[in-house]
Amino acid sequence: MSNHFKVNITWVKVGNTCGYAGIIRDHFGLFISNFAGLTEVNNMHLVFLMSVMSGITLCKKLKIKNIIFEANFPLVNLVDTGMNASTCAPSLFYFRRRIIEELDSFLHLFSVINEKVNAVAQALAYFGTVFKNYKEINLDQLPTYIQGLLNLNKVCFPYVYH
Numbered sequence: 001m002s003n004h005f006k007v008n009i010t011w012v013k014v015g016n017t018c019g020y021a022g023i024i025r026d027h028f029g030l031f032i033s034n035f036a037g038l039t040e041v042n043n044m045h046l047v048f049l050m051s052v053m054s055g056i057t058l059c060k061k062l063k064i065k066n067i068i069f070e071a072n073f074p075l076v077n078l079v080d081t082g083m084n085a086s087t088c089a090p091s092l093f094y095f096r097r098r099i100i101e102e103l104d105s106f107l108h109l110f111s112v113i114n115e116k117v118n119a120v121a122q123a124l125a126y127f128g129t130v131f132k133n134y135k136e137i138n139l140d141q142l143p144t145y146i147q148g149l150l151n152l153n154k155v156c157f158p159y160v161y162h
Helices: 044-061 090-103 115-128 144-154
Strands: 005-014 017-026 031-039 066-071 107-112
Touching: 005 044, 005 115, 017 044, 017 115, 031 044, 031 115, 044 066, 044 090, 066 115, 115 144
Parallel strands: 005 066, 066 107
Antiparallel strands: 005 017, 017 031
16 A cells, blocks of 8 residues: 555553553654543453544544554454454444444555554553543654654664663
């Protein structure tokens, strides 16, 4: 997909809450936008779907139509399996169906990536646990360490882990 936008999404569990996040970059890897949020939901499937829906909503707002969703876990199959609900818990069916309907207005793909490659989204999800609700954050409002990860990612420099 040429002229695509990548939406890296993830979620993290911190205590009894979960943070979820996503970052949107163009096909050159340049920062476009991001989101992060906190939820009391403890169902990892639902938190993942929340990150997908938040990415869809932000892409619609930005008039982005050509998307590659990237996540560091195989839960992308939860969304990317058509209308067959056999892989979906009944409690998630309607939310999942709404996402699938929303995706009809996009040219989209799902891709599973290595957790280390998704470090920016993961750091953003941890950062999102300090918010009360979903929030879009300007680049200059991001903590320095997340801006640093963005810069490392942009130049394809490998991350250093402790």
